[in-house]
Amino acid sequence: MLNFTVGPVKSDEVVLKIGREQVPYFRTDEFSKLMLENESLMKKFAKASCDSRVVFITGSGTASMEASVINFFNENDKVLIINGGSFGERFVEICNCYSIKNTEIKLERGHDITEEELYKYANLGYTGLLVNVHETSTGVHYNIDMISKFCKENNLFLVVDAVSSFLADEFNMEALGVDIMITGSQKALACPPGISIMVLSPRAIKKAEVVNARCYYLNINNALKNGKRGQTPFTPAVGTLIQINARLHEIEANGGVESETKRIHELALDFRNKIKDLPLEIVSNSMSNAVTPLHPLNAKAGDIFEILKNEYQIWVCPNGGAMRDEIFRVGHIGALTKEDNTTLVNALNDLVKRGLL
Amino acid sequence: MLNFTVGPVKSDEVVLKIGREQVPYFRTDEFSKLMLENESLMKKFAKASCDSRVVFITGSGTASMEASVINFFNENDKVLIINGGSFGERFVEICNCYSIKNTEIKLERGHDITEEELYKYANLGYTGLLVNVHETSTGVHYNIDMISKFCKENNLFLVVDAVSSFLADEFNMEALGVDIMITGSQKALACPPGISIMVLSPRAIKKAEVVNARCYYLNINNALKNGKRGQTPFTPAVGTLIQINARLHEIEANGGVESETKRIHELALDFRNKIKDLPLEIVSNSMSNAVTPLHPLNAKAGDIFEILKNEYQIWVCPNGGAMRDEIFRVGHIGALTKEDNTTLVNALNDLVKRGLL
Numbered sequence: 149m150l151n152f153t154v155g156p157v158k159s160d161e162v163v164l165k166i167g168r169e170q171v172p173y174f175r176t177d178e179f180s181k182l183m184l185e186n187e188s189l190m191k192k193f194a195k196a197s198c199d200s201r202v203v204f205i206t207g208s209g210t211a212s213m214e215a216s217v218i219n220f221f222n223e224n225d226k227v228l229i230i231n232g233g234s235f236g237e238r239f240v241e242i243c244n245c246y247s248i249k250n251t252e253i254k255l256e257r258g259h260d261i262t263e264e265e266l267y268k269y270a271n272l273g274y275t276g277l278l279v280n281v282h283e284t285s286t287g288v289h290y291n292i293d294m295i296s297k298f299c300k301e302n303n304l305f306l307v308v309d310a311v312s313s314f315l316a317d318e319f320n321m322e323a324l325g326v327d328i329m330i331t332g333s334q335k336a337l338a339c340p341p342g343i344s345i346m347v348l349s350p351r352a353i354k355k356a357e358v359v360n361a362r363c364y365y366l367n368i369n370n371a372l373k374n375g376k377r378g379q380t381p382f383t384p385a386v387g388t389l390i391q392i393n394a395r396l397h398e399i400e401a402n403g404g405v406e407s408e409t410k411r412i413h414e415l416a417l418d419f420r421n422k423i424k425d426l427p428l429e430i431v432s433n434s435m436s437n438a439v440t441p442l443h444p445l446n447a448k449a450g451d452i453f454e455i456l457k458n459e460y461q462i463w464v465c466p467n468g469g470a471m472r473d474e475i476f477r478v479g480h481i482g483a484l485t486k487e488d489n490t491t492l493v494n495a496l497n498d499l500v501k502r503g504l505l
Numbered sequence: 506m507l508n509f510t511v512g513p514v515k516s517d518e519v520v521l522k523i524g525r526e527q528v529p530y531f532r533t534d535e536f537s538k539l540m541l542e543n544e545s546l547m548k549k550f551a552k553a554s555c556d557s558r559v560v561f562i563t564g565s566g567t568a569s570m571e572a573s574v575i576n577f578f579n580e581n582d583k584v585l586i587i588n589g590g591s592f593g594e595r596f597v598e599i600c601n602c603y604s605i606k607n608t609e610i611k612l613e614r615g616h617d618i619t620e621e622e623l624y625k626y627a628n629l630g631y632t633g634l635l636v637n638v639h640e641t642s643t644g645v646h647y648n649i650d651m652i653s654k655f656c657k658e659n660n661l662f663l664v665v666d667a668v669s670s671f672l673a674d675e676f677n678m679e680a681l682g683v684d685i686m687i688t689g690s691q692k693a694l695a696c697p698p699g700i701s702i703m704v705l706s707p708r709a710i711k712k713a714e715v716v717n718a719r720c721y722y723l724n725i726n727n728a729l730k731n732g733k734r735g736q737t738p739f740t741p742a743v744g745t746l747i748q749i750n751a752r753l754h755e756i757e758a759n760g761g762v763e764s765e766t767k768r769i770h771e772l773a774l775d776f777r778n779k780i781k782d783l784p785l786e787i788v789s790n791s792m793s794n795a796v797t798p799l800h801p802l803n804a805k806a807g808d809i810f811e812i813l814k815n816e817y818q819i820w821v822c823p824n825g826g827a828m829r830d831e832i833f834r835v836g837h838i839g840a841l842t843k844e845d846n847t848t849l850v851n852a853l854n855d856l857v858k859r860g861l862l
Contacts, residue, residue, distance in 0.1 A: 149527070151527065151529075153530045156528040156740075156744075159527060159528070164525055164527070165525070168522070168525035169524075170515055172506060172508075172513070172820075173506075173510045173820040175823060176814065206563070207564045207568070207722065208722070208741065209739070210722055210738075211722045211739075214722045241721065245719075245720075334740065340528045340745075341563070341740050341741065341743055341744070342699040342741075342742030342744075342745065343699075362602075362719065363720050363723075364598065364599045364602045365568045366722070382565035382566070382568075383512060383565045383566065383691065384699075385697065385698055385742060385745075386513055386697065386698055387513075387524070387697040387698070388697075388742075457533065463530040468532070
């Protein structure tokens with residue numbers, strides 16, 4: 149199967165070979181060293197300040213989204229949530245679960261946030277802002293420079309879910325003044341799913357010490373303490389952490405985060421050029437390099453997903469719920485090539501010939 | 506490295522080969538089918554009633570321990586916790602984190618609970634009991650028949666952490682009246698760590714519907730709803746779930762849970778026979794088949810762990826904290842053989858010769 153979803157994505161040989169090996173025991177100096185390397189390279193690629201820290205949680209990206217709320221906000225806070233799709237909605241649900249006061253800025257599907265929409269919340273006593281910099285469900289990459297400026301002006305604690313955007317889009321955590329950046333193992337890191345990662349600014353580290361986390365498993369202060377010696381409080385997905393280590397070193401050896409982002413950018417451009425004559429409408433006015441969200445003009449998106457899977461051995465990424473028949477997405481993260489793009493475009497052209505697209 | 510720890514343990518070829526393969530996209534009928542098979546075989550091997558359910562959480566065993574508290578108890582409850590080591594202690598910490606009233610029955614290290622110790626809590630208004638049936642830190646397998654009888658007589662909701670005991674020791678969830686049984690992927694299931702599993706009785710399923718879970722990620726009612734169609738609310742560790750599927754089928758093909766338990770039991774007996782003349786004291790008065798806890802009479806346990814690792818390429822399982830220099834443990838779960846036991850015993854004999862044990 150050729151995998152154009154946005155996670156799990158296609159891994160390369162280096163990562164797959166490690167999957168074949170026995171998972172080692174981990175309460176050892178050897179594993180601690182590996183974890184400290186993971187922390188160091190994650191900070192480098194996120195362009196975090198040198199006094200930032202990194203926490204690796206065994207769980208889905210949602211576990212880190214929740215940890216980013218409950219370890220840093222409480223009932224005295226009032227947060228803004230940019231809600232342009234199902235992941236923005238998830239931040240709202242998490243805050244509501246803990247009775248953390250929040251205001252959602254609901255966006256029209258496929259649209260970036262405008263200055264007008266954001267700035268009407270200036271000087272209103274908000275203490276934090278939560279955003280999925282790439283709202284993966286609709287393929288919208290928000291104007292993070294504008295959001296960063298707004299947060300600095302209003303002294304907001306800024307949480308950025310970059311789960312599908314990290315490595316795919318330019319991001320400078322320190323320059324943007326981001327307090328928490330979240331990503332996951334199964335996106336552009338191109339490892340199996342099971343680990344989510346939080347990079348924490350010095351301000352976030354201090355805040356985790358004073359806010360009483362309302363969850364035992366997702367207690368970030370505890371994770372930070374254990375992380376000092378390269379360990380985790382509970383048995384982590386050791387194998388995936390070793391794969392992440394190999395992948396981070398590989399990215400470093402190939403020129404670092406800039407080269408990786410450039411590679412993904414070129415892959416996305418190549419695909420977008422190749423589909424120009426197809427009856428597919430791009431439904432985002434501000435795209436991430438990670439994914440192209442498409443509305444088929446003459447067919448149901450859900451049907452396209454099924455036909456490509458069953459008849460062409462290709463996975464594209466379906467949407468859930470109300471968007472299932474309207475949008476499907478094509479990912480550009482993972483070990484994909486321009487030749488893979490051609491294979492997919494040939495299949496789409498074949499669907500046109502067959503009257504199915 | 507030869508791995509005698511209690512997790513991650515040695516996997517067999519079937520599991521390792523899957524680790525080498527690309528992780529597939531999972532919002533598909535194919536993956537749903539696999540998850541429903543996982544549920545069915547887990548129920549069979551736990552000897553759960555046919556109207557029980559199974560939830561697969563991407564996380565450490567501790568995530569399931571916490572989920573077993575917060576989805577089933579609230580401030581109106583009063584729970585008993587059998588605390589004979591660090592995993593019993595963890596249940597206490599989780600309950601305290603959520604202000605759930607609890608009484609811990611502290612046991613002498615290495616000792617099973619007695620009828621006298623347990624029955625003084627009869628008829629005192631408790632609503633639940635939490636126990637790690639095999640307290641892995643000290644290698645004590647508790648008298649679950651007696652605990653079960655007590656819980657039935659007192660109508661207690663019974664949560665059994667069987668993380669390291671499942672498949673290794675006999676267990677009949679329905680006959681014991683257990684409401685929740687917990688295990689993990691990296692113990693006798695012998696897959697990589699990253700997935701913890703909860704088997705829920707009909708009473709537990711009903712309770713999850715009415716208790717307001719105080720965590721978003723660990724909401725069991727949500728997991729149960731998604732699980733009906735073989736899916737999870739959030740991206741799971743897909744690769745590990747596929748490995749679990751292969752392993753469950755393999756156990757089934759080899760004669761089911763009874764054969765697997767017998768195999769582990771024989772491996773444990775073989776090791777315990779082979780070390781009879783060594784200066785090692787077994788420090789549990791009620792052992793699980795999963796592990797043998799040992800106190801070296803003439804050496805520090807922590808040193809033995811380091812020497813075996815660095816000079817013999819063998820991992821035994823060290824203890825943490827205060828027990829580090831007193832106890833190390835030898836696991837019998839995972840793809841180990843009697844020949845592997847001999848290799849370890851030869852190394853231990855060599856240590857004696859060298860005056861190090």
